Amino acid sequence: MSHIFLSSLLIIISTIFFIINDGIINYLSPQDVQFYHFIFYGTPAYLAVPLYLFIKGKLKNHLRATNYFIPFLRACLLLPMPLVTFLSLKNISLPEFTTLNMSSPIMAVFYAFFLLKEKINIFVIFSLTLGTIGVLFVIQPGFNAYNPYFLLVLFGAFIVTGSTVIVNKYNEVASFIGYYIYGGILIHILSFILFIIDPLYINFKTFLLISIASISINSAMLLTTWAFQRSQKYYSSIFCLVYLQILWSMLVGYFVFNEYLNVYAIFGAFLIIISGILSVRGQYKQVN
Secondary structure, three states: OHHHHHHHHHHHHHHHHHHHHHHHHHHHOOOOOOHHHHHHHOHHHHHHHHHHHHHHOOHHHHHOOOOOHHHHHHHHHHOOHHHHHHHHHHHOOHHHHHHHHOOHHHHHHHHHHHHOOOOOOHHHHHHHHHHHHHHHHHHOOOOOOOOOHHHHHHHHHHHHHHHHHHHHHOOOOOOHHHHHHHHHHHHHHHHHHHHHHOOOOOOHHHHHHHHHHHHHHHHHHHHHHHHHHHOOOOHHHHHHHHHHHHHHHHHHHHHOOOOOOOHHHHHHHHHHHHHHHHHHHHHHHHHO
């Protein structure tokens, strides 16, 4: 029980950090700040953990892996995520972005069926159907509210779900800190190169916001990696806690950015949440 309690607590805290990061990106993305400017100025937050371990003489131990291809594959999967996030939040509202990201359990079913060769049951099928209907209500194809960038968010959710599946399935390949460090190397190298090509000098307010966002996203990534690595038997049970992000984003979107979901999207968000809860039951039935 201590494993699932700590993992659940880590996920709950990480949802708050994710929304802080997304909210700041939502504010900065309409400006001249690009994803590589954001990552360049936020690099100290990413380097804080490996630098601390280096001073303590423990960095080498955490960088060891039994198969370096696995963390490298995860790093490649995560490579386009900053661009996806910036483009999405520049063109859609924060509540819409977060709600569509919560379609992750639907993506998890596809991963489980096609890659992990797991059998599906009636709960999984019903969850998948309900979640798909919920996503359609949010993106509302054919309605005036439809935005093609909704599809980009769904692509990002598919990528992030894949990264969590890798950490959970190959939990013994590397430590959670190792997964965290390897996961950020490629995107930081790319951002440094792009920053040199297209530099941007920012004021103190923007630097402060980027620093807060960078600390938040790196903390969220570290906590979720830790949670999913230690919850091999409870992956689906804690996954549904990410739906708290819908609540946080709706509150931040309404009170800070004056953004909100229309009645159809709210109904879709409700269906997606129910879908996630049903997927937990379906996956529990598979395990047992």
